[in-house]
Each structure stands twice: as structure tokens, then as C-alpha cells.
Amino acid sequence: MTSEEKVRRLVEAADAKQARSMVLLDLRGRTLMTDYLFICGGTSQVHIRTITDNIVETMKHLGAGGIRVEGYEAARWVLLDYQDVVAHVMAPAERDYYDLESMWPDAPRIQIDNGTPKGLIDDATEP
Numbered sequence: 001m002t003s004e005e006k007v008r009r010l011v012e013a014a015d016a017k018q019a020r021s022m023v024l025l026d027l028r029g030r031t032l033m034t035d036y037l038f039i040c041g042g043t044s045q046v047h048i049r050t051i052t053d054n055i056v057e058t059m060k061h062l063g064a065g066g067i068r069v070e071g072y073e074a075a076r077w078v079l080l081d082y083q084d085v086v087a088h089v090m091a092p093a094e095r096d097y098y099d100l101e102s103m104w105p106d107a108p109r110i111q112i113d114n115g116t117p118k119g120l121i122d123d124a125t126e127p
Contacts, residue, residue: 003035003084004120006064010080010087013058014040015115017051019089023101024110024117037104038087041095045075051089052078 011024019040028035042048052072059067059082068081077094080087088100111118 001062001064006059006062006082006085007036007038008117008120009058009062009064010038010055010082010085011112011117012115013055014038014051014087014089015112017047017054019051021095022112024112025101025104025107026110027104027107030104030107034081034086035084036086036110037100037107038085039090039095039100040088041090041092042075043092045091048075048078048089048091052080055080055087055089 007024011022014022020043022038022040025037025039026035027033027037040051042051049072052069052075056067056069064082068079070079070081071077076091077098078089080089090098110120
């Protein structure tokens with residue numbers, strides 16, 4: 001599974017559970033730790049766990065291994081690490097305080113339209 005396929009499915013899984021303020025950054029060539037950074041918000045601990053659970057189940061179903069999940073119990077800031085795609089599901093206060101997007105000001109933001117990332121490298125091959 002390519003990085004683009006992973007990130008597309010991950011964003012769709014988050015959107016299916018009404019994730020808020022979704023941001024997708026293209027970090028290829030800017031860091032060795034990941035290709036894409038996805039950040040979204042939840043409105044409560046239950047909502048954050050629901051988003052996280054749907055992402056994990058979706059990615060398992062697709063055979064995307066290598067996951068590491070941190071912060072699930074507290075459900076204020078959950079990190080999901082799929083190596084080439086990293087996701088953060090955050091409560092509003094943590095999202096505002098840490099402002100992860102500002103750590104990568106030069107990284108291209110990939111538009112998310114109706115729960116689907118637009119402009120990924122393999123979009124040209126889609127019908």
C-alpha cells in the first residue's frame with residue numbers, strides 16, 4: 001500500500017466519524033520521519049476514541065501494519081504512527097496549544113474536500 005493510499009483511507013476513516021478541522025501536510029523531502037502528517041480534532045474523549053477506533057479498524061482491514069497508538073486512554077491527544085503516515089487526533093485545547101501545523105510552515109497543505117484528500121501524487125490515475 002502506498003503512502004498516498006494509506007493517507008487517503010485514513011482521512012476518509014476520520015471523516016466518517018465527523019473529525020473536525022482536518023489538516024493534511026505533505027512532508028516528503030522535509031523530514032525522514034514520515035511522508036504525510038494528518039491532524040484532526042474531536043469534540044470529547046468519546047469522540048476522539050471513536051475517530052481513533054475507526055482509523056485503526058479501517059487500516060487493519062486494509063492490511064496496513066506497523067501501527068503504534070499513544071494517548072488512547074487519556075483521549076486528549078492520540079498519536080497513530082503508520083511510519084509513512086502519522087496522524088494526530090486532538091482535543092481543541094491541545095490542538096490550539098501545540099499548534100502542530102506551525103512546526104511545518106513550508107509544508108504544502110493538501111486540500112481535503114468532502115472527506116477526500118485532493119492533489120495526492122496518484123490522483124491522476126483515479127477515474
